[in-house]
Amino acid sequence: MTNLRRQGLLQSIATIIADYRQDEIPPIDVNHVDRWIRQFQKVGFDTDNQIVILEQIERILQSYYFSYAKSEDFIAKVLASQILFGSNPTSAIRNVKFLQIQTKGNSQNDLLRLCDQILKTKYEIMLHECGNSPVSYIYIDDCLYSGNRVRRDISSWLPSAVKGTTLHLIFFAAHTEGLKYSKSEIIKAAEKYEISVKFWKLYEFNNSRWNSSNFDCFWAHEFSGEEYVDRYVQKVNEQRQASNKNLPPLFRPNNTQTQESIFSSPDARKIIESAFLKAGAYIVSLPKSPNQNMRPLGYDYLQSLGFGSFFVTYRNTANNCPLALWWGDPNKPYPLNEWYPLLPRTVNIL
Numbered sequence: 215m216t217n218l219r220r221q222g223l224l225q226s227i228a229t230i231i232a233d234y235r236q237d238e239i240p241p242i243d244v245n246h247v248d249r250w251i252r253q254f255q256k257v258g259f260d261t262d263n264q265i266v267i268l269e270q271i272e273r274i275l276q277s278y279y280f281s282y283a284k285s286e287d288f289i290a291k292v293l294a295s296q297i298l299f300g301s302n303p304t305s306a307i308r309n310v311k312f313l314q315i316q317t318k319g320n321s322q323n324d325l326l327r328l329c330d331q332i333l334k335t336k337y338e339i340m341l342h343e344c345g346n347s348p349v350s351y352i353y354i355d356d357c358l359y360s361g362n363r364v365r366r367d368i369s370s371w372l373p374s375a376v377k378g379t380t381l382h383l384i385f386f387a388a389h390t391e392g393l394k395y396s397k398s399e400i401i402k403a404a405e406k407y408e409i410s411v412k413f414w415k416l417y418e419f420n421n422s423r424w425n426s427s428n429f430d431c432f433w434a435h436e437f438s439g440e441e442y443v444d445r446y447v448q449k450v451n452e453q454r455q456a457s458n459k460n461l462p463p464l465f466r467p468n469n470t471q472t473q474e475s476i477f478s479s480p481d482a483r484k485i486i487e488s489a490f491l492k493a494g495a496y497i498v499s500l501p502k503s504p505n506q507n508m509r510p511l512g513y514d515y516l517q518s519l520g521f522g523s524f525f526v527t528y529r530n531t532a533n534n535c536p537l538a539l540w541w542g543d544p545n546k547p548y549p550l551n552e553w554y555p556l557l558p559r560t561v562n563i564l
Contacts, residue, residue: 216261223268224248230275231557233282233528239558250556254538257492258440263485270477270486271556278417280356280386280527288416289325289354290332292384298352298414304337311345313353315371318363321356324529329354350380356527358388358415359534360515361396368400377408387417387525389431419476421522423462430476431522432511432536434487436465442495446510454517464519476524487511491519493538493553500549511536531557 224244231242240246251264259267280288292298299306312329316322330341345351358364364383375381381404383396397413404411419430426433438444447464454461466487477483494510507513511520513533521534531540535557542553 216265220261220265220268223265223272224251226272227268227275230272230279230281231526234526234557235529235560236282238560247556249554253554254489254493257442257489257496259485259489259492263489266482266485267489270482273478274476274524275526278387278525280525282528285325285356285386285527286328286332288386289328290336292354292414293329293332293336298382304339307333307337307339308344309347309349311348311351312341313351313367313371315353315367316355316363317367317370321527321529322354325354325356348376348379350382351375352382352384354384356386356529357523357525357532358385358392358396359521359523359532360389361392361394361399362515365396365399369403372403372407372409375404375407375409380410380412383411383413385413385415386527387419388413388415389419389421389523391421393418417525419523419525423518426463426467429466432487432490432520432524433466433522434491434511434519435468435484437488440492440495442499443492443510446495446498450509450517450519457517459517461517490536490538494520494536497537497541497553500552508537526557531559533559 221244224247227247228242228244234242247268251268254264254267293307294303296303299310312326314322314326326341333339333341333344353364353368355364368381368383383400393413393415397411401411420428421431423429423433438447450464454464474480474483477486491510498504498508498510501508505513507515509518509520511518511522512535514521520536522536523532523534524536525532526535526539533540538553538556540555540557540559541550542555543550543558544554545551
């Protein structure tokens with residue numbers, strides 16, 4: 215029964231992410247997922263625990279993996295929204311300027327190509343025909359993490375905006391801390407140019423570590439006695455002490471999780487979080503000079519265990535997700551060949 219359950223999970227996960235970076239990487243199949251999960255034996259997770267990890271990954275991806283089809287469906291609904299465009303979208307869309315101002319990465323370019331395809335099919339309008347005399351602007355991206363990217367993009371663009379217009383910032387998903395920060399900064403900056411600002415998102419993930427009773431992302435409970443974790447914790451605690459900043463707890467406080475919507479149960483969450491922390495701490499130990507923001511549960515500017523996001527689209531994985539999901543490359547020399555990624559990541563180039 216255990217083996218049948220494992221095979222079913224491997225097949226299910228492979229099917230869900232089948233279009234991930236399609237035509238860029240070898241097709242994702244059962245063997246790919248199996249090779250990834252077997253590595254957790256290195257950090258002390260046997261077959262039974264590996265099944266729990268697979269169950270939670272399947273659960274997350276079923277809800278929050280944005281395939282091409284799901285992305286296309288979301289954008290089609292945005293472009294048909296009466297809230298955004300009124301009762302006559304065909305006419306209104308011609309007065310909307312779709313911003314192509316992202317200075318890092320290709321997510322916005324890819325999503326605008328999707329917008330262009332849908333506009334041509336649905337309204338017989340080309341993207342470049344829109345917004346020649348704009349009454350509003352749309353900035354679209356897949357996910358808001360720390361909020362720094364959108365803040366920088368909009369701050370640079372604002373001086374060229376037409377006064378008295380509206381800026382709509384649309385995301386598939388957003389994390390609450392980045393959303394709060396970017397809202398505050400962008401609205402304040404936009405007021406100087408008489409631009410009104412509205413944020414829209416399908417999913418919102420609470421990642422405030424000051425509100426640990428309703429925390430959606432990966433954040434492990436404290437444990438010790440594991441070499442790589444202990445080494446990482448000692449180093450990051452020294453950095454936290456030297457910074458003199460008022461930082462939230464490094465580990466998730468015990469007995470505070472009262473709501474669970476992302477994972478199937480608190481016990482299952484504990485298993486996958488500890489697995490990802492152990493694997494991530496091992497990965498962080500591999501490079502001679504790791505990036506200072508490289509953390510076991512995902513890149514993070516804060517001195518933490520990691521950002522802990524789990525949101526993934528068909529086109530890429532953010533480095534804010536746990537390292538165990540995306541870090542490594544079997545075709546590269548040491549240390550990259552020391553871990554096999556489930557979701558190989560394309561690095562964003564400036």
